[in-house]
Amino acid sequence: MDEEDIFGSHPEPNEFSVANFDRTCDASRATPHPNREEILYQILQKTFRFQEFRPKQLDAINATLDGRDVLVRFPTSGGKSLCFQLPAIYDLHNKHATTFVIQPNVSLIQNQVAALRKLQVATEIFEPRNTRRQADYWKALVENANIPLCFFTPQMMRMSEYLRDVLGELLSQNRIARFVIDEVHLILKDEKGEHGEAFRDLCSIRASDRLGMQDVGDFVTTEIRANLRYSVVFRDGIYMRNVRLLIKFLEEHKREKGLIFCRRVNECKKLAKDLQEKNWSTHAYYARLKERDTYLEEFTQPGGGVNFLVTTNALGIGVNLPNLKYVIHWDPPYSFEEYLQQSGRAGRNGEAAECVLFFSPHSMSRQPHGAPELSDREIQQRNHMIRYAMNRNCRQTCHPYATQQTLCGVCDNCERKSLFVDMTKSCARTHMGSARVRGSAPSTWNSSSCALSWMKFFGK
Structure with a gap:
């Protein structure tokens, strides 16, 4: 049985282009909910079980909820994933929209999905091999939009015309909250290789100027963790x-x-x-x-x-x-x-x-x-x-x-x-008295001149 028979009739394809996605994002930008920050803290504490945001996390989350392109550059364990996971939950309840996460590594997807499901966060992975289950899932997603996060690799999108059609359908209904490109440094390092080629095929990514991001909120933390x-x-x-x-x-x-x-x-x-x-x-x-x-x-x-x-x-x-x-x-x-x-x-x-x-x-x-x-x-x-x-x-x-x-x-x-104490001033004061007796005190003092003068003094 081929893919057409399992999935049933495909939804009428919509043009899934950068321009359409940008217009949809612009149209969805609205005045923030008056209690948005309070709601974000509730999700943080009840779902993710953290009491406070790490540096720059809340700024990045607010920027993406405002509809801006966001670049998050945190060190390992700096909390990058929360910057798209938490907005995804917020947008599902606020706009009934799904966040699509594109990651170049299947193992990373599986680890992240398993961790989210332990927190009772509904997530799904697009896996072309499991066709019947995927058919049911994607139909439910189009009809109900009840999944905050969906993960797939660039290669998965290249393999499935049906996935592109579903994205076009969701786009026409204004139910795509955002696209997240995780581990983006791998793609930029491998522009001519497998990852780079696959990412260029994604219509959601602007081909010009690498990722071609616009109105970018660039959030960087490079501090070494205190532990x-x-x-x-x-x-x-x-x-x-x-x-x-x-x-x-x-x-x-x-x-x-x-x-x-x-x-x-x-x-x-x-x-x-x-x-x-x-x-x-x-x-x-x-x-x-x-x-x-x-x-x-x-x-x-x-x-x-x-x-x-x-x-x-x-x-x-x-x-x-x-x-x-x-x-x-x-x-x-x-x-x-x-x-x-x-x-x-x-x-x-x-x-x-x-x-x-x-x-x-x-x-x-x-x-x-x-x-x-x-x-x-x-x-x-x-x-x-x-x-x-x-x-x-x-x-x-x-x-x-x-x-x-x-x-x-x-x-x-x-x-x-x-382990050391700076004795420069003490040495200088002590030696100044001795040097005056000999009539050889220097006009200015620093650690080098003090040490040199002491060597000369004791060498005589």
Whole structure:
């Protein structure tokens, strides 16, 4: 039986275009409900079981409810998903409209849908293979619009003409609240690859100027979460000495779950093998590994025998690991954004966690043989990473996107400073008296001149 027989007669296709969707959004913009903020807090507390919004969340939610295009740029566990999940629930009751979420990773969709259903939030995934169930669901959606959130991948839309027809029907009835593009950085990094090609096929995304967003509300938080302690360990050229430093850290966290990130597969395999030879139970985890699912299950199961994985960035989206107590970077990433993203996997449950960067300036200058010359942007990204690692100020305030000035008090630099007391002024006053006796007091004083003067004084 073909798709036409199962679904019955298709709804008459409507032109599903950017212009039509924009006109619908403009028409739906209305004066906000006078009690909107109160209602949003009720949904936050009763449905999602949070008492307060995180920074910038409420601003982003209000912007999308006002009908604006919104770009949300938060670090890992910064609360991005709530910025579209909560408005979806609000719009379902306020306008009987559904939010469509486009995500490039099926595992991530499944994790998010499972979490929402635990909170009693009705969600659905468009799965072309399950045709009869999908037929019933999509008919109910068109007739009743009783689902706040619907998830699908770009590839799913390419495979189903029926889905495009349903979207056209919902659009004509003004029952599409918004389109959400999650993990958008993957699409922009892969414009010529599978994700980029699939997203270009979506009529809901403006083809010009990448995503072509208009009247954009850009909401950014780049602060390091307060429960994370950041530190940098400087690597020298002696490999096994660096491994011993790593083992020393692992011995202090034997019973805790963690990740060790390597930049390349070969480095990942070598480090995992060397640690195994030192009687550590671990696995190398990378993209084309046949045992990926087995290793991940062994790592995530309580009492699985493996407390940490040595991994590349293959351990990315779609893998939910809330209880990690540390994330170690054996090699620094080439951009600080990537470092924030990966290190932010630690402490997602809100408990204290460690983020350790093994750093060597030489490792930032290495280029694979035959690789193209670095662009200006790539050079800038590497410089950000170098400046962060070499800086001696608080890790919360010295990274390239920091906006806060309050010292965290727990990072390696803050702890190091707490061990020292600035005695410059005291030394200067003491030595001024001694220097006057000798007739050699300098006209201005700072820590350098004070130290130099003391050396001269005691050297005579």
